[in-house]
Amino acid sequence: MSRRLRSLATIDDCAVLETVLQLGREVGEEDAGVHVLGQCVDGRRGQGTLLAQTRSMAAEFAPFGIRVDALAPGTPDTDMSASERAPLAPLMPLLVEDPPPLDPGRTLRRSVRMSISTTAAPVPRTDIPKAPLLDTLRALFGGTSQRIDMLSRLQRLYDEKGPVVSQSAGFFQLVNLFGPDANRFVLLDRDDLFSSRKPWMAIMGRIFPNGLLLRDGEEHKQHRKIMHAAFIRPALRQYLERMNPMIARGLDGWRARRDGFLAFRAFKELTLDIAASIFVGVDLGPETTRMNGVFEDLVAASMSRLRLPIPGLEFHRGLKGRAFMVDYFRRLIPQRRAASRDDMFSRLCRAESEEGARFSDADVIDHMVFLMMAAHDTTTSTLTSMTYELARHPAWQERLRDESRNLGKPWIDFDDVEKLEGLTWVMKEALRRYPPLPVIPRVALRDFEWEGFRIPAGAMVVLSPIHTHHMREWWPDPERFDPERFSPPRAEDEKHTHCWVPFGGGVHLCIGYRFAEVQVKSIMHQMLLGLRWRVPEGYRMPVQQAPISKPLDGLPVLFERLA
Numbered sequence: 001m002s003r004r005l006r007s008l009a010t011i012d013d014c015a016v017l018e019t020v021l022q023l024g025r026e027v028g029e030e031d032a033g034v035h036v037l038g039q040c041v042d043g044r045r046g047q048g049t050l051l052a053q054t055r056s057m058a059a060e061f062a063p064f065g066i067r068v069d070a071l072a073p074g075t076p077d078t079d080m081s082a083s084e085r086a087p088l089a090p091l092m093p094l095l096v097e098d099p100p101p102l103d104p105g106r107t108l109r110r111s112v113r114m115s116i117s118t119t120a121a122p123v124p125r126t127d128i129p130k131a132p133l134l135d136t137l138r139a140l141f142g143g144t145s146q147r148i149d150m151l152s153r154l155q156r157l158y159d160e161k162g163p164v165v166s167q168s169a170g171f172f173q174l175v176n177l178f179g180p181d182a183n184r185f186v187l188l189d190r191d192d193l194f195s196s197r198k199p200w201m202a203i204m205g206r207i208f209p210n211g212l213l214l215r216d217g218e219e220h221k222q223h224r225k226i227m228h229a230a231f232i233r234p235a236l237r238q239y240l241e242r243m244n245p246m247i248a249r250g251l252d253g254w255r256a257r258r259d260g261f262l263a264f265r266a267f268k269e270l271t272l273d274i275a276a277s278i279f280v281g282v283d284l285g286p287e288t289t290r291m292n293g294v295f296e297d298l299v300a301a302s303m304s305r306l307r308l309p310i311p312g313l314e315f316h317r318g319l320k321g322r323a324f325m326v327d328y329f330r331r332l333i334p335q336r337r338a339a340s341r342d343d344m345f346s347r348l349c350r351a352e353s354e355e356g357a358r359f360s361d362a363d364v365i366d367h368m369v370f371l372m373m374a375a376h377d378t379t380t381s382t383l384t385s386m387t388y389e390l391a392r393h394p395a396w397q398e399r400l401r402d403e404s405r406n407l408g409k410p411w412i413d414f415d416d417v418e419k420l421e422g423l424t425w426v427m428k429e430a431l432r433r434y435p436p437l438p439v440i441p442r443v444a445l446r447d448f449e450w451e452g453f454r455i456p457a458g459a460m461v462v463l464s465p466i467h468t469h470h471m472r473e474w475w476p477d478p479e480r481f482d483p484e485r486f487s488p489p490r491a492e493d494e495k496h497t498h499c500w501v502p503f504g505g506g507v508h509l510c511i512g513y514r515f516a517e518v519q520v521k522s523i524m525h526q527m528l529l530g531l532r533w534r535v536p537e538g539y540r541m542p543v544q545q546a547p548i549s550k551p552l553d554g555l556p557v558l559f560e561r562l563a
């Protein structure tokens with residue numbers, strides 16, 4: 001039985017040989033029978049070089065008893081899912097045959113995936129490097145300061161202790177796994193090792209029980225299949241049509257405010273109004289105002305540290321808010337099941353999986369309450385960080401404004417979403433620097449092994465997108481706002497399948513990521529056409545990174561109205 005030591009790493013081919021040699025030496029010294037698999041992922045050019053490299057690797061590794069192979073056509077690659085393998089199929093034959101003539105017009109961009117496995121299995125260690133107790137206690141029970149700069153702490157743990165770090169206090173054990181390989185291993189969860197329900201129930205279960213993220217296994221799969229009906233392209237197209245005039249109305253309100261506003265607050269109001277219309281199907285008015293207020297109470301309560309149902313406390317207001325929303329949706333369900341309306345609530349009421357499964361009333365209610373939460377705080381956070389970076393980088397703001405003007409439309413259509421290339425890069429860069437969800441928790445259902453350590457069942461395993469997004473190993477100059485890193489010639493996010501993970505991955509990959517893209521881009525497009533904004537010279541947004549990234553001061557921006 002072979003043991004995977006380092007699963008897929010994707011690296012530039014110029015670094016291939018060196019990296020493989022390094023990995024090979026590390027492994028070769030400990031184990032016999034190491035097997036290296038090289039596979040060209042984006043090998044439009046230069047397969048010859050890759051083959052030559054593979055051959056020289058083979059020679060280099062021979063003394064260590066290591067075998068090096070390129071993938072033969074049709075070789076089953078157990079590391080990759082069917083959907084990942086499909087686009088590679090045409091490339092595979094090229095790896096073992098002579099390369100075709102080079103097409104001089106194509107960009108030279110290649111990368112190599114490799115995996116290393118050994119035949120001998122060393123005993124995993126149990127002495128996981130530990131964070132100092134005081135540091136752990138401060139992180140668990142400390143106040144807002146711990147939520148503000150989570151990144152520095154994670155960087156310190158990684159730099160001092162390595163890619164696996166344990167934090168324990170009493171019965172509680174939390175294990176940080178750092179880096180894209182860990183993200184891939186945990187999120188894809190090929191061996192059903194992890195529960196998403198357990199940690200998320202502990203975090204928000206009293207306010208948002210039974211949301212999609214709070215379900216595991218077969219039940220989660222079935223619910224996701226049914227919910228999919230509310231996120232298909234025709235549905236997104238209709239949501240956007242409904243959203244555009246609402247954004248225009250919202251922006252008119254901002255323009256009337258003369259010359260400035262708190263961006264975070266303004267986006268929150270706008271996304272809540274949009275949610276009331278798109279998600280619930282109610283128009284602006286007293287009903288929306290009431291619902292938005294209740295909804296804010298729910299979100300505040302889910303993040304509250306003091307979880308006692310005492311009247312007057314945030315948490316109590318949240319519980320009352322939940323009861324209000326449950327009652328509100330329950331009363332509307334019969335009517336929405338009967339009518340063919342196109343808001344998300346009505347779609348969930350009617351949604352059916354291919355096998356004909358449908359949601360019960362309780363399911364619809366739980367999913368609706370969770371969806372509204374999942375959608376609005378995350379998009380508000382993204383819009384705010386984009387607004388900030390564009391204020392600090394006026395050249396980028398002008399570039400995007402030109403791009404939007406060139407589209408020649410006041411509102412974008414669904415088919416325009418992909419066309420706004422610069423806006424795509426800026427959105428991706430904002431999500432890299434300020435991922436709305438900085439960490440992703442799971443609970444281990446069984447003991448498992450990672451990076452040579454045995455991690456016990458019951459441990460809370462924490463991935464950190466915010467840390468991965470700032471790893472120097474993957475992102476040159478990671479603190480710099482540099483949207484071009486997502487442009488095709490650089491494509492830094494494609495160096496590894498899981499180095500850019502603001503939407504998570506695997507079975508719990510954010511179901512609303514396309515919705516978020518549509519919403520963020522349509523708001524930004526209208527903003528760029530209607531306003532030019534800035535922040536005072538030298539201003540730095542004070543960010544609270546957790547639990548959801550947001551500015552502590554609401555991000556005050558100054559603006560100028562454009563004709």
Ligand code: HEM
Nearest residue numbers: 212213374375378379382437502503504508510511512516
């Ligand atoms: C920029 C905006 C957004 C970001 C950064 C984001 C991020 C994420 C992340 C990281 C997860 C996975 C969490 C985990 O694995 O523990 C997730 C899951 C989810 N998100 Fe989003 N999200 C965004 C917008 C939305 C929107 C607009 C919706 C709904 C319209 C939505 C609905 C969901 C749902 C239902 C899940 C659970 C999926 C599942 O368990 O299968 N999200 N989101």
